[in-house]
Amino acid sequence: MNNETVMLQTVKCCPEPSASHLLNPDFIFNERNLGHYQASLLQGIALIQKSVAAANKPFSGILPHELAAQFRAVDLRQTCGLAEALAELEQLYLNHAVYFHHPQYVAHLNCPIAIPAILAELLLVSVNSSVDTWDQSAGGTLIEQKLLDWTTEIIGLGGQADGIFTSGGTQSNLMAMLLARDSCCAKNAGYSTKTHGLPVDFGKLRIFTSQASHFSIQKAAAILGLGYDAVVPVACDRYFKMDVAALAHELDRALANGLIPMAVVATAGTTDFGSIDPLPELAQLCQVYGLWLHVDAAYGCGLLVSPKFRHWLAGIECADSVTVDYHKAFLQPVSCSAFLVKDKRHLAVVTHHADYLNPLSQANDGVPNLVNKSIQTTKRFDALKLWLTLRVMGAAQLGAAFDACIHLAKQAYLLLLSEPSIETLHHPQLSTLVFRYRPARQADGAELDKANAAIRKALFRSGEAVIAGTKVHGQQYLKFTLLNPLTTIQDLQAVLKLILFYGRQYGHADDLPNAVNDDFVKEACDA
Structure with missing residues (x-):
């Protein structure tokens, strides 16, 4: 008896379980199951209607x-x-x-x-695009990029601006502090932390933000290895806005103590009070001290499209980076947010080329892989919700x-x-x-x-x-x-x-x- 005969007998005696035994193919979304898809959705919609009513x-x-x-x-x-x-x-x-x-x-x-955003949510989860690379999303990539360009334009960040959709303000603020840290270390130590790690005096880095700012700044400092103590709380005025004179005092005191100011975080819409820090004055102060200015506009970003109060965000165009949460002020489902940066070159700190995903050759050929500027790899196509809302409403x-x-x-x-x-x-x-x-x-x-x-x-x-x-x-x-x-x-x-x-x-x-x-x-x- 040869080996081939033994193999055939083994297969006959111990057959593999059939696909139909392990899996009901009716549950897999494809062209054959569109009827099941529709019927299931209709049951779900009926339940939502009943519950909301x-x-x-x-x-x-x-x-x-x-x-x-x-x-x-x-x-x-x-x-x-x-x-x-x-x-x-x-x-x-x-x-x-x-x-x-x-x-x-x-x-x-x-x-x-x-409602257009809900429809978009259905579309994006049904197709299940992942917008980290062009070969997984194609048009989805361009939709996200178009919305990023639109947002940087209405902010006024200039022609070199860019950004990326994120899971929310916490992730956006983390990216801001990451880029600010890399920029500060490059300026002071002469090299990028991406390649060489943190300089020996990284413990001297300090972030300045108001006492009313979001806790995600402390969280970002901890994740980046700087610790909570690296965040210097700056006093607010009686309107719960950052006091510019107090900020200047804290900066001077830090420098006198041999510390290294890294960034100033201004808030455009504090969580508790909705207060907007004095952005023009803070931008001017950051220019004098040579500091990264990040504006956390997760809440106040709705003013960008406000017919009455857009002027309250005057000065935001001077920021090095900006956080916006469309799922707060743009009537979007969670999650739908973005991080924007004035100079797209700073996004290189999160770029890593993998031959199996986003090889350098594709970047050289101009292939728009969004993973090159994201701390996420797999990325939901959340931009579609805002896209359809803007196109319809x-x-x-x-x-x-x-x-x-x-x-x-x-x-x-x-x-x-x-x-x-x-x-x-x-x-x-x-x-x-x-x-x-x-x-x-x-x-x-x-x-x-x-x-x-x-x-x-x-x-x-x-x-x-x-x-x-x-x-x-x-x-x-x-x-x-x-x-x-x-x-x-x-x-x-x-x-x-x-x-x-x-x-x-x-x-x-x-x-x-x-x-x-x-x-x-x-x-x-x-x-």
Whole structure:
């Protein structure tokens, strides 16, 4: 018996499992399964329509341990039909989702989303392009690049500008600090950190940003090996904007102590106060000191298309780099963001050529591989959402939507001022308001903190509205963040009424500060 006969007998006795036994091909998206694709999507759309129509408040009020108990019965080793799986998803997720489109959701920087962007999301996940290389995306690459060029143009960064879509402001700010660090080290040590690593005195590098800036700057410093201590907090003025004189003082003090200023991070729309740092003055100071200026406009980027308030971003064109979050102010689904740089040559710090993906020969031939300027390799085609929104709605509508939120914040400020039990902390510039409940009776700082924390907790438990909380100078405050152009002052009046109710009832439920009393919440909801 020869070897070939033995092999044939082995195959006959021990056949490989058939593909049909291991895999139902009906679940794979291709030209043969378009009917299944359509039917599945229609079931999903029907479920979304049902859930959104039934969402008469932004949240169910369920507590973490209550929802976790429902997950214990789920066995992921078992399968079920699509209808059963969707019904399960309705119970576990959709019934308890936090709905950002609801007019009484006024908590975080989450916006309702434009319908063209939802359609684009369906298109991009169905085709599943990865826009890291041309040979995986083709037209997708050019769509992203066109939007990057459009954004750098409306910012005014100049003809050498470029950028890349990112997962969000945190990634964009990380890229900014990475490029700033490389630029500073090249200037001071005479070489690129990309090739030679950090210089011996890298521990002297310092980043300067306002006390009200986003925590991602500290996070970036830690990731880059500089540590939290490398971030120097600069005092703000009474409008919560970076104080230019204080910045100059901090720069001079750092230099006198033998430290190396690396970058200044200006914020165009702080998370808590919506304040915009004085960009022209900061740009001038950075020019004098020879520093990288990064503008974190993740929130305030909506002003770029604002018909009324674009001038508030004057000076942003002087930045070396800019962060924008389309999923905050452009009505886009998460994630949809970008990092822009004035001089595209700085993006070389994240470029690495791999023969199996983006060989140098392709760059020499002019092939546009976006991976050459990204810290990501695999990249979602998130740009399509903004593209379709701009093509269908236009930038003017997006700007008008952001303007409506700014106007609503001004109305809300007057509303809060008219209520004696509410103490406002600032006049809004963009669309956030920080305030707190102050009872008529005398209460010390600790009692006020407990009362306001309890109000927010009780409100979230009721699900009737979702508001944010924050601390300023160690004291507990409440916060409205307004990014829904369809929210009205009447909606905010209803939220304020709930805040006042919980505030007046505070103390009647003994365990309210620690665990919200369900009877107390039910009474509030029925009121």
